[in-house]
Amino acid sequence: MNTSFLKSTALALLAAGLSFSAAASNPANTNNTLYGVNFGTGSSYSTTFLGGVTANFNALVAVGPNNVAAKFSTKAGQGGYQGIGVSPFTGSERTPGEIDIGESIVGSFSSGIRVTSFSLGLLFDGPEYSDVNEVAKISVKFANNSVALFTLEATGVNTAIWSGSNGTVLNLSPASNALGGAWKVSNPFGNALVKSISFGAATGAKGSAGGAGTNQSDYTLISVSAVPEPETYALMLAGLAAIGVVARRKKRA
Template sequence: MFIPNLKRVAVVAGLAMAALSAQATVSPANTFDTIYGANFTNLSSTYNTTFLGGTVASFAAKNNGATARFSFKPGQDGFLGVGVSPSHGNGRTPGEIDIGETITGSFSRGVLVKNFSVGLLFNGPEYHDVQEKAIVSVLYADHTTANFSLIATGNTVALWNGSSTQVTNLSPATVNKGGAWSVANPFGNKLVSQVTFGAAMGARVDGKGTNQSDYTLLSITAAVPEPETYAMLLAGLLAIGAAARRKKSS
């Protein structure tokens, strides 16, 4: 029983050392940690970039599940983000993420999402919308999923239903202002493989149908586990091996 267990420890330890080595030898290029929606300037259906020293981030625009394209509208109060429009024709609100529209970001390795920010998310009666709601869905690196929401409930107050999170108003949610919000540590300390931004239905102030809950994606800031994380894993595995040897000796 001892030898197979020790072999498993050695294999996992080897993987941990390889991961640590990979972290240590990453090229210094593309080491920025924030992706800005304003940079999706190709206005196609996808946007790809490399950040965090080698992590590939791939973004896709969808409209009711069909391929769409990224689009922009004039920013407010200095905040400009990216939205969605159909590949052909006009969207419900070109330049924003509207009902049925999504922007999905996928990462080549699990990342810690440290922050995201959105704009043009209002609480009403601005533009006849009431407590606009952003729906954020996440696929974790462990293949589990979760859904969250960010709701503008005041000029400078918004609610996020995640835990251990701070929502900061970057620009008041009033007419001709940005209605911009920053959400810190939205998914806790879990590694994220994919995150999707969508919008929720709601009532309009004027009673003329449902509100758009349309908004723009301003930015996403992420990080990768530090080499120390792998070092701690390796130390733990070595401790397990030492304990197994002591058990065999006794």
């Protein structure tokens, strides 16, 4: 086989793979991380990330048995962590700029992705604002079309419980007055590929604050990070293998 053809093919395959892997290796790179603050104030947000995966996010609010279009909204962040919430187009709302009971942010993807982490803010364990333990409700549709429901519950200033069998919870900012109540869940769904993900709110168990509280669950979506389907990395490996063939041929020559 022509050496120049091998070389050009190798470089093309490697470039295709690196366009994904370089972003996936850097958590701060916006090519593999979607930030809520970029969603704007409309009812939907669409972007391309991971080198070619289209992500569509929608703000929704429950009206009777149906979910209808709402709008993204923000409020002042705490502890340096800023996220996005939901507000209805009309009528009153429980907590402006947060995802409250009956509200949700739903993201769908043009191909399956592995969610490496997501981060939520303003999720408190209760005493800070005379409420109860707050619970984020995360519903996921996987690439095999199965659906699962998970929860993240704040149980203390620096502790929270993730209901999934996979996942590690990291406190990014203490759940204290004027601080972020910010949490990162890494590898929440293991290696399972995700087609869509919904962030909603649930009534929390009674916390140490006492009383019924007023907003049993309200929080913000800070970010979602992911990597593409495994086939993407096969391109990079194929490119590296082809370059190795070229190098060996040159050495023999």
